[in-house]
Every structure is written in C-alpha cells, then in structure tokens.
Amino acid sequence: MNSMWTVMSFTMRNKLRSKSFIVTTIILGVLLCVGANVPYLLDKFASGGGPTKVGYAVSAQGEVQGEVGDIIKGLEMEFGKAEEQAVQLVPVEASGSPDEQAAALKQAISDKKIRGYLVFNPNEAAGFPDVTYYSKKMLDMDTAQALQNGLRTVKTEQAVKEANLSQEQLSKLFDPVKLESVQINESANGKxxxxxxxxxxxxxxxxxxxxxxxxxxxxxxxxxxxxxxxxxxxxxxxxxxxxxxxxxxxxxxxxxxxxxxxxxxxxxxxxxxxxxxxxxxxxxxxxxxxxxxxxxxxxxxxxxxxxxxxxxxxxxxxxxxxxxxxxxxxxxxxxxxxxxxxxxxxxxxxxxxxxxxxxxxxxxxxxxxxxxxxxxxxxxxxxxxxxxxxxxxxxxxxxxxxxxxxxxxxxxxxxxxxxxxxxxxxxxxxxxx
Structure with a gap:
C-alpha cells in the first residue's frame, strides 16, 4: 500500500510542478472568467449601442402624406412605448422619382445617419402597403423582427378603428395574455x-x-x-x-x-x-x-x-x-x-x-x-x-x-x-x- 501512495504522490508532484499544467490552468481560468462575464458584456454592448436608426423618405417640407404618414406615426408611438427602444425612425429628405429617393436614402446610410431605410409600396387588395426594409447588414434579423411586430400592431389598430370598437373592447383585445410555464414534478410543486x-x-x-x-x-x-x-x-x-x-x-x-x-x-x-x-x-x-x-x-x-x-x-x-x-x-x-x-x-x-x-x-x-x-x-x-x-x-x-x-x-x-x-x-x- 505504501508503494501505491508513493506512486500517487509522485504523479501529483510531477503534474503540479509541470509548466504545461500551470499554464493550462491559468489560460483556462482566464477564459472561464471572461466567459462568466459574457452575459453582462452582451447586455452592455446591446444597451450601449442604442436603437437602430431606420430612415424613411420625406418631402422637402419634411412631410409624409396619406396612409404612409399614419403608419409612420403609429410606428413611432409603438416603438416609444418600449422600455428599451429597438428602432428609431429618422426622416430623410428624398424627393423626386423612386430612384432619386432610393439614392438619397442610400447616401444617408453612407453618411452613417441611418443603418437602413423603409420603402412603402401601395397594395389596395390588402388594404395596407407592402413594406420593404433595405439594409447593408446581411442578417439584420432583430431590426426586421421589431419592424414587423410594429407594423402588425399598426395594421391591427387601423382595422380596430374601422370596426368602431369601444374602449373596453379595445382593452380586452390588446391586453397581453399572461402565460407561466411550470414543469410537472411528482415529488414537488414543479419547476x-x-x-x-x-x-x-x-x-x-x-x-x-x-x-x-x-x-x-x-x-x-x-x-x-x-x-x-x-x-x-x-x-x-x-x-x-x-x-x-x-x-x-x-x-x-x-x-x-x-x-x-x-x-x-x-x-x-x-x-x-x-x-x-x-x-x-x-x-x-x-x-x-x-x-x-x-x-x-x-x-x-x-x-x-x-x-x-x-x-x-x-x-x-x-x-x-x-x-x-x-x-x-x-x-x-x-x-x-x-x-x-x-x-x-x-x-x-x-x-x-x-x-x-x-x-x-x-x-x-x-x-x-x-x-x-x-x-x-x-x-x-x-x-x-x-x-x-x-x-x-x-x-x-x-x-x-x-x-x-x-x-x-x-x-x-x-x-x-x-x-x-x-x-x-x-x-x-x-x-x-
């Protein structure tokens, strides 16, 4: 038995004294310390970057006429309700033909005034314009999802107004549904x-x-x-x-x-x-x-x-x-x-x-x-x-x-x-x- 303890202690001493073991432990420790702070760093960078600036074309007088103007106002109100605003709509002066407007909006992206822009195309059959979001970023999924949710809400509100619902009915319609998920556990109340x-x-x-x-x-x-x-x-x-x-x-x-x-x-x-x-x-x-x-x-x-x-x-x-x-x-x-x-x-x-x-x-x-x-x-x-x-x-x-x-x-x-x-x-x- 003594000889086994001798082998064990000899093995431990060799490992603990080896430079590779010490360096590996230090490197892994540093990586784990950095990894443990990743959630905080992600939150910090996400909040520090601010909302994504999305442009839309306005006339020389700074106006948007018709249905598009109502949609823009609805989107601004919707994004303003959030605790952390995901999208900020920025008016960009762009008049003339559609190609000239697109050129002005692309120039605003180059000047870093905005990160993308919206284009509204009429769709009389749907009763709501088709919206296209243009961005240089290949996978700008978060911004696209925020815009889609905002547009869906605006469209719903417009449909509700046309239905002439009462305030009480509106509250019932828009109040969020509370859903809590609990895992069943036979030996306890669940997780x-x-x-x-x-x-x-x-x-x-x-x-x-x-x-x-x-x-x-x-x-x-x-x-x-x-x-x-x-x-x-x-x-x-x-x-x-x-x-x-x-x-x-x-x-x-x-x-x-x-x-x-x-x-x-x-x-x-x-x-x-x-x-x-x-x-x-x-x-x-x-x-x-x-x-x-x-x-x-x-x-x-x-x-x-x-x-x-x-x-x-x-x-x-x-x-x-x-x-x-x-x-x-x-x-x-x-x-x-x-x-x-x-x-x-x-x-x-x-x-x-x-x-x-x-x-x-x-x-x-x-x-x-x-x-x-x-x-x-x-x-x-x-x-x-x-x-x-x-x-x-x-x-x-x-x-x-x-x-x-x-x-x-x-x-x-x-x-x-x-x-x-x-x-x-x-x-x-x-x-x-």
Missing part, C-alpha cells in the same frame, strides 16, 4: 421557468466539465504510462512497485490533480458569476444561481466521480499496451469516440430529454454519466431508474477496473508491435488479478 433555466444551464455546464475532465485527464494518464514504457523506465519501476499499484496510484494521483484544477477553475467562474452585475444579467436570462437544487449538485458529483474512473481505467489500460507515444492517438480513438458519442447525445437531449434514445442511453454505462444526469436535471426520471443506472455504472466500473488491471499487468512489459487481442488474452491468463 418554474427560472428553475428550468437554471437546471438547463447547470446541466450544460456539468456535461462540458465532465467531458473536458475525462478527455484531458484520460489522455494524461495514457500518455504518461506510454512515455514511461517507451523510455524503458517501466522496467525499473516494476522492480520496486507492482503493476497494479502503479495503475491505481497513477489513476488516483491524476484524478486528485484534475480535481484540484477543476476546483480552481469552477471557483474562478463562480466568483465572477456571483458578482452583482453578472447575477442581474443571468436573472434577465431566467437563470438564478440561488435556485440550484442540492440534489442536482450531489448527483453531479456522483456521476462525475464514477464517470471519471470508468474512462480513466480504459485510458490506462490502452496506454499500457502501446510502446510508442506516436501510436497512442490511434489506440485511444475508440475511447474518444465513446466519450464524444455520450457528450453529443446529451447535447441532443437538452431539447428532447424524454425521447426513447435518451432513456435507453441513460442505462448504457459508457453514456450514463452524461445522459442520466441530463434526465435528472431536465426530465425527472423515477427513483428506480436513477438507482438502476447508478448500479449498472458502478458494476461496470468494477468490471472494467478488474479487466483494465489484467490488461495493464500483462501489457506494461510487452514491447514492439502492439499486441493483438489474442496475445493479450494469452498474457492475461498467465497472471491472476
């Missing part, structure tokens, strides 16, 4: 929209953390074992430490280093997210950190631990049968594909957490660390489903750990060409684990 938004955000964050942790630390384990084997250091190590103690020492040591790195990164992200300006921005998106359910955190830790050791054992076993680091990428490809499949199925499940594919995959051990946690956060599975998934996953970790130990015991001293499955089975039978 509100804010709790649903928080659950989605937390689930997405945990999925990414688990995926990154498995890929980064798993590759570290496999690379270190292969490097020791290719440099023949393994022959010296096995004379004083048994291969099994090496395996578990490296896996546990790398896990503790990865966990320390994860705590630092998550701490940096939370320290920024809990700042008042970021908290307000998240609440505007329907995410409240104080509404995170404790059981979500518990299940996140549980599936993170079990999922990590499941994949770490696989990476260690594969690393032990590769003699050159150049061949490691190809050897770990199947494990990488399994990890990517679990992650991308979970990303698909964010919008379809109750689909048959998600339910089936939540009981497959290679996918359940991602998928079952997703279902717990978004779909409220039955308690027996969670218990069954955890039991299958835990049994798989023990089975794969035992199998990986046999592979590691047989593979660490097998040099030259990568052994075939038949060679591995023959070598594994020679050792009892």
């Amino acid at each position: 509100t929209e804010e709790e649903q938004g928080t659950a989605i955000g937390l689930t997405y964050a945990i999925l990414i953390l688990l995926f990154m942790s498995v890929m980064i630390t798993g590759q570290l384990i496999a690379t270190e074992i292969t490097a020791e084997k290719s440099s023949r250091v393994m022959e010296i190590i096995v004379t004083s430490v048994s291969p099994l103690k090496q395996l578990f020492g490296k896996v546990i040591g790398t896990f503790l280093v990865g966990l320390l790195q994860l705590v630092v990164l998550v701490g940096a992200a939370l320290a920024n997210l809990l700042q008042p300006h970021n908290r307000d921005s998240l609440e505007s998106m329907g995410i409240r950190l104080d509404s995170i359910e404790p059981q979500m955190v518990i299940f996140a830790v549980l599936f993170y631990l079990i999922g990590f050791f499941l994949y770490a054992m696989l990476f260690a076993a594969v690393g032990s049968i590769v003699s050159r680091t150049e061949d490691l990428g190809q050897a770990v490809m199947p494990i990488t594909i399994l990890t990517l499949a679990g992650f991308y199925i979970a990303i698909f499940g964010l919008t379809q957490p109750d689909s048959a594919l998600i339910k089936v995959c939540s009981f497959i051990p290679f996918f359940s660390p991602f998928i079952m946690f997703l279902r717990i956060g978004l779909a409220n599975p039955a308690w027996w489903e969670i218990a069954l998934s955890v039991a299958i996953l835990a049994a798989s970790v023990l089975l794969i750990g035992w199998l990986s130990a046999k592979i590691y015991r047989a593979g660490v001293l097998m040099y030259g060409k990568r052994p075939s499955v038949k060679d591995l089975i023959k070598a594994m039978k020679a050792f009892n684990v």
Whole structure:
C-alpha cells in the first residue's frame, strides 16, 4: 500500500510542478472568467449601442402624406412605448422619382445617419402597403423582427378603428395574455421557468466539465504510462512497485490533480458569476444561481466521480499496451469516440430529454454519466431508474477496473508491435488479478 501512495504522490508532484499544467490552468481560468462575464458584456454592448436608426423618405417640407404618414406615426408611438427602444425612425429628405429617393436614402446610410431605410409600396387588395426594409447588414434579423411586430400592431389598430370598437373592447383585445410555464414534478410543486433555466444551464455546464475532465485527464494518464514504457523506465519501476499499484496510484494521483484544477477553475467562474452585475444579467436570462437544487449538485458529483474512473481505467489500460507515444492517438480513438458519442447525445437531449434514445442511453454505462444526469436535471426520471443506472455504472466500473488491471499487468512489459487481442488474452491468463 505504501508503494501505491508513493506512486500517487509522485504523479501529483510531477503534474503540479509541470509548466504545461500551470499554464493550462491559468489560460483556462482566464477564459472561464471572461466567459462568466459574457452575459453582462452582451447586455452592455446591446444597451450601449442604442436603437437602430431606420430612415424613411420625406418631402422637402419634411412631410409624409396619406396612409404612409399614419403608419409612420403609429410606428413611432409603438416603438416609444418600449422600455428599451429597438428602432428609431429618422426622416430623410428624398424627393423626386423612386430612384432619386432610393439614392438619397442610400447616401444617408453612407453618411452613417441611418443603418437602413423603409420603402412603402401601395397594395389596395390588402388594404395596407407592402413594406420593404433595405439594409447593408446581411442578417439584420432583430431590426426586421421589431419592424414587423410594429407594423402588425399598426395594421391591427387601423382595422380596430374601422370596426368602431369601444374602449373596453379595445382593452380586452390588446391586453397581453399572461402565460407561466411550470414543469410537472411528482415529488414537488414543479419547476418554474427560472428553475428550468437554471437546471438547463447547470446541466450544460456539468456535461462540458465532465467531458473536458475525462478527455484531458484520460489522455494524461495514457500518455504518461506510454512515455514511461517507451523510455524503458517501466522496467525499473516494476522492480520496486507492482503493476497494479502503479495503475491505481497513477489513476488516483491524476484524478486528485484534475480535481484540484477543476476546483480552481469552477471557483474562478463562480466568483465572477456571483458578482452583482453578472447575477442581474443571468436573472434577465431566467437563470438564478440561488435556485440550484442540492440534489442536482450531489448527483453531479456522483456521476462525475464514477464517470471519471470508468474512462480513466480504459485510458490506462490502452496506454499500457502501446510502446510508442506516436501510436497512442490511434489506440485511444475508440475511447474518444465513446466519450464524444455520450457528450453529443446529451447535447441532443437538452431539447428532447424524454425521447426513447435518451432513456435507453441513460442505462448504457459508457453514456450514463452524461445522459442520466441530463434526465435528472431536465426530465425527472423515477427513483428506480436513477438507482438502476447508478448500479449498472458502478458494476461496470468494477468490471472494467478488474479487466483494465489484467490488461495493464500483462501489457506494461510487452514491447514492439502492439499486441493483438489474442496475445493479450494469452498474457492475461498467465497472471491472476
């Protein structure tokens, strides 16, 4: 046992002292700090830019005659009601033929007086002009949507006036309908929209953390074992430490280093997210950190631990049968594909957490660390489903750990060409684990 702790502490010291680990942690920490402030920065830039200035043609006297003038007045009133004005209508002197008016409006865009302009074409059949919005920006969807909503409201108001409705009838017609979305939960009163938004955000964050942790630390384990084997250091190590103690020492040591790195990164992200300006921005998106359910955190830790050791054992076993680091990428490809499949199925499940594919995959051990946690956060599975998934996953970790130990015991001293499955089975039978 002492030799295993020696391997573990040696692995931890090497990782913590390496410049690559320190630089990577600092870079990831900075990126997470920036990412945690993205909602605030988006709000800041969005509000700081002001409304989009949209021009329309007026005569030399600054007038717009007829039906178009009424539409412009209606739009100005509609946009003025909003707390944050999305569009500001700007009159542009443009008289003469339609081509001359278009030239004057394009010149106003070049002079940066406006960002786009409206053109009204009569449509007697519809009883309302056809409106075209011209802009240099390819995908100016927000402005176009605001204009469309405003024009729809103006058209409705004109139709209502023609119908001679009373003020009471107008109020009933235009009062907004209040709709609150609540997720049904058999064990509680259900999740509100804010709790649903928080659950989605937390689930997405945990999925990414688990995926990154498995890929980064798993590759570290496999690379270190292969490097020791290719440099023949393994022959010296096995004379004083048994291969099994090496395996578990490296896996546990790398896990503790990865966990320390994860705590630092998550701490940096939370320290920024809990700042008042970021908290307000998240609440505007329907995410409240104080509404995170404790059981979500518990299940996140549980599936993170079990999922990590499941994949770490696989990476260690594969690393032990590769003699050159150049061949490691190809050897770990199947494990990488399994990890990517679990992650991308979970990303698909964010919008379809109750689909048959998600339910089936939540009981497959290679996918359940991602998928079952997703279902717990978004779909409220039955308690027996969670218990069954955890039991299958835990049994798989023990089975794969035992199998990986046999592979590691047989593979660490097998040099030259990568052994075939038949060679591995023959070598594994020679050792009892």
